[in-house]
Amino acid sequence: MNKCHFLGKIQNIDFRESDERIGNASVISFTLEVEEIRKSTKGKKVKDYNYLDMEAWDSAAETLNSYTSNGGLVAVEAIARGDGETTWFRVTNFRILSEEK
Numbered sequence: 001m002n003k004c005h006f007l008g009k010i011q012n013i014d015f016r017e018s019d020e021r022i023g024n025a026s027v028i029s030f031t032l033e034v035e036e037i038r039k040s041t042k043g044k045k046v047k048d049y050n051y052l053d054m055e056a057w058d059s060a061a062e063t064l065n066s067y068t069s070n071g072g073l074v075a076v077e078a079i080a081r082g083d084g085e086t087t088w089f090r091v092t093n094f095r096i097l098s099e100e101k
Contacts, residue, residue: 002079002080003077003078003079003092004077004078004079004080004089005075005076005077005078006032006034006052006075006076006078006089007034007073007074007075007076007097008032008033008034008035008052008073008074008076009032009033009070009071009072009073009074010030010031010032010033010064010068010069010070010071010072010073010074011030011031011032011033011051011070011071012029012030012031012070013028013029013030013064013065013068013069013070014028014029014030015027015028015061015065016028025057025058025061026057026058026059026061026062026065027055027056027057027061028055028056028060028061028062028064028065029053029054029055030054030055030064031051031052031053031054032051032052032054032074032076032089033049033050033051034049034050034051034052035047035048035049036048036049036050052088052089053086053087053088053089054076054078054088054089054090054091055088055089055090055091056090056091056094057090060091060094064091064094064096067096067099068096068099069099072096072097072098072099073096073097073098074094074095074096074097075094075095075097076089076091076093076094077091077092077093077094078090078091078092079092
């Protein structure tokens with residue numbers, strides 16, 4: 001099963017409205033900044049960040065573009081996609097938890 005869940009902040013938003021070059025669909029690409037807290041080898045808490053490439057299409061793209069901006073917190077359900085060298089995630093469901101407008 002190919003299903004992933006992430007909680008993070010939206011960064012680097014790139015929205016393209018309906019365009020015949022992309023099959024008359026709107027698409028939004030963004031980076032999701034996901035915080036990871038772990039213990040170091042010395043037992044101290046260490047905060048680290050992972051940056052994941054995301055894309056959403058059609059009404060999901062339009063909603064994310066209208067109601068979020070850089071720094072907005074979202075919960076994302078996505079499927080992993082890849083071409084052998086790069087992995088990205090296609091958003092299948094999401095919930096906007098905070099807006100940074």
